[in-house]
Amino acid sequence: MTFGLTTRKAAIGLGVVALLALAGCKKKPADSAAAQGDAQPAPAAVSAQPVASAPAMPAQTNVAGLWSGAFVVNRDKEDRSWYPLLNEIPDHAGFMRNGSRQELVIALAQASSVDVLRFRGLSDAGARSNARHARVEASAGGTQGPWTVIYDADLPGQDGYDTRVPLAQPVKAGALRLTLTGNRWPGDQDEGQIGLQQFMAYGKPEAAADKVRQVGGIYQFPVEFGSSGYVLLHQDGAAVEGCYVEGDYSNKQMKITQVLGTISGGLENGALLAFRRTTEGAPEKGAMAFSPDGSHAYAALVKGDARTFDSVREAGGWRLADKAPPCFPKAEAAPDPIGQALEGAGRVQLYGVNFETDSDVLSAAARPLLDRAAKAVLAHPDWRLRVEGHTDSTGGDARNQPLSERRAAAVRRYLESAGVPADRLDAKGYGATHPLMPNDTPFGRAQNRRVELAKQ
Numbered sequence: 001m002t003f004g005l006t007t008r009k010a011a012i013g014l015g016v017v018a019l020l021a022l023a024g025c026k027k028k029p030a031d032s033a034a035a036q037g038d039a040q041p042a043p044a045a046v047s048a049q050p051v052a053s054a055p056a057m058p059a060q061t062n063v064a065g066l067w068s069g070a071f072v073v074n075r076d077k078e079d080r081s082w083y084p085l086l087n088e089i090p091d092h093a094g095f096m097r098n099g100s101r102q103e104l105v106i107a108l109a110q111a112s113s114v115d116v117l118r119f120r121g122l123s124d125a126g127a128r129s130n131a132r133h134a135r136v137e138a139s140a141g142g143t144q145g146p147w148t149v150i151y152d153a154d155l156p157g158q159d160g161y162d163t164r165v166p167l168a169q170p171v172k173a174g175a176l177r178l179t180l181t182g183n184r185w186p187g188d189q190d191e192g193q194i195g196l197q198q199f200m201a202y203g204k205p206e207a208a209a210d211k212v213r214q215v216g217g218i219y220q221f222p223v224e225f226g227s228s229g230y231v232l233l234h235q236d237g238a239a240v241e242g243c244y245v246e247g248d249y250s251n252k253q254m255k256i257t258q259v260l261g262t263i264s265g266g267l268e269n270g271a272l273l274a275f276r277r278t279t280e281g282a283p284e285k286g287a288m289a290f291s292p293d294g295s296h297a298y299a300a301l302v303k304g305d306a307r308t309f310d311s312v313r314e315a316g317g318w319r320l321a322d323k324a325p326p327c328f329p330k331a332e333a334a335p336d337p338i339g340q341a342l343e344g345a346g347r348v349q350l351y352g353v354n355f356e357t358d359s360d361v362l363s364a365a366a367r368p369l370l371d372r373a374a375k376a377v378l379a380h381p382d383w384r385l386r387v388e389g390h391t392d393s394t395g396g397d398a399r400n401q402p403l404s405e406r407r408a409a410a411v412r413r414y415l416e417s418a419g420v421p422a423d424r425l426d427a428k429g430y431g432a433t434h435p436l437m438p439n440d441t442p443f444g445r446a447q448n449r450r451v452e453l454a455k456q
Contacts, residue, residue, distance in 0.1 A: 064176055064201035066298055067442035069109030069271030071291045073143050080316040083298060085199050088442050089312060094122045096129050096195030100183055106176045107143050107292050109271035113170040114203035117151055122197050123160030129193040131155055132182030138173035147177055176201055212238050212270040212365045215290050218254055218324045219297055221317035226260045232324035237368035238267040238352035243327035254325050264337045266352015266369060274351040274446055295319050302443055339376035347454040360406035362414060373453060374418035387412045388452040389429040392445035397431055405429030411451055
């Protein structure tokens with residue numbers, strides 16, 4: 001690898017990001033009078049007809065969402081049309097393609113128990129492209145099947161409908177296959193386009209992802225990461241650091257001419273990279289989702305609260321190599337992001353410190369990041385730190401407060417075992433009382449689930 005003369009160093013920070021797509025244009029938010037509905041419970045391999053009613057939002061996670069690390073795997077790398085289907089941005093334009101049949105295979109970040117499906121229809125000018133019929137199949141074994149039908153029915157005909165289908169019993173799924181057929185165009189059903197505003201599958205991951213996707217390497221994104229679009233990621237367990245640069249990649253060699261900014265964060269659910277991108281300006285929050293083999297990536301940079309299309313900038317990219325060179329030459333080594341954040345802001349968010357589901361047992365993938373945190377603390381003998389545990393609002397205070405306390409204590413114990421003196425550490429759980437963002441979007445909840453170190 002060679003470095004150009006204009007390489008410059010950018011400040012590094014830890015934080016969160018969100019993934020989303022380039023496809024689609026801004027859409028008018030659905031009218032509040034649009035039909036909503038609940039479907040009768042649907043057992044596997046049996047049709048279910050949606051009926052009108054006003055649904056409450058499910059408490060479970062949308063395991064088929066990009067923010068949960070799900071990814072469509074049967075599309076070309078440059079096909080970004082499916083992003084709006086899974087991104088959960090309410091006013092996005094939705095998914096539309098030519099023809100009268102579309103099939104999407106969705107790889108979940110981890111095996112999950114699914115018990116509710118949700119369909120949102122297109123509205124306004126896009127309503128005639130709404131699919132007439134949906135078939136959903138689940139595979140416990142992953143994207144290669146075998147498949148079991150869990151929903152097979154006509155969808156509502158109303159403009160901008162929102163319907164949920166509770167399944168008769170939870171279904172184990174590592175992947176889902178969604179097939180849409182027909183449309184609302186008059187006359188020949190093969191003309192026009194077919195689409196859907198959004199698809200969601202609510203449930204619970206069966207266990208914490210102890211194995212994380214290997215996402216390190218050189219990626220290229222056509223937009224949002226400079227004119228060259230190169231993103232270099234280095235992974236250690238669930239911790240990910242890197243940069244985005246100007247340069248040239250040819251003959252399997254990366255020539256860096258300028259470092260535009262740095263990226264630092266961690267993998268949630270073993271698949272979703274929550275990160276912070278730092279340039280000369282204010283840090284930007286973001287996230288990336290990856291296909292199971294790491295060959296494709298979805299990135300979203302978020303300003304504001306991720307509630308609207310205008311607040312999210314999306315990009316799709318692909319991996320060029322599975323190993324990335326250093327962002328800086330050895331003579332210009334990058335500073336430690338944890339130590340730098342503590343010195344500058346007095347606190348740092350440690351994304352990628354994951355636990356077993358509903359427990360305070362640290363995942364093995366969290367250890368490299370905590371080892372680096374211990375090293376940063378030990379380099380400053382005068383520092384005294386508080387380990388803070390934070391949750392999102394899902395589950396209620398009775399669950400979240402004690403869980404955050406136990407998790408903060410678990411991180412403190414790990415740092416002590418790594419050599420940090422006990423009298424320099426404190427631990428406190430805050431539950432959902434100190435959110436970084438509103439808890440009413442998946443991106444906001446992902447940012448709020450975190451461990452922080454704060455100087456005292």
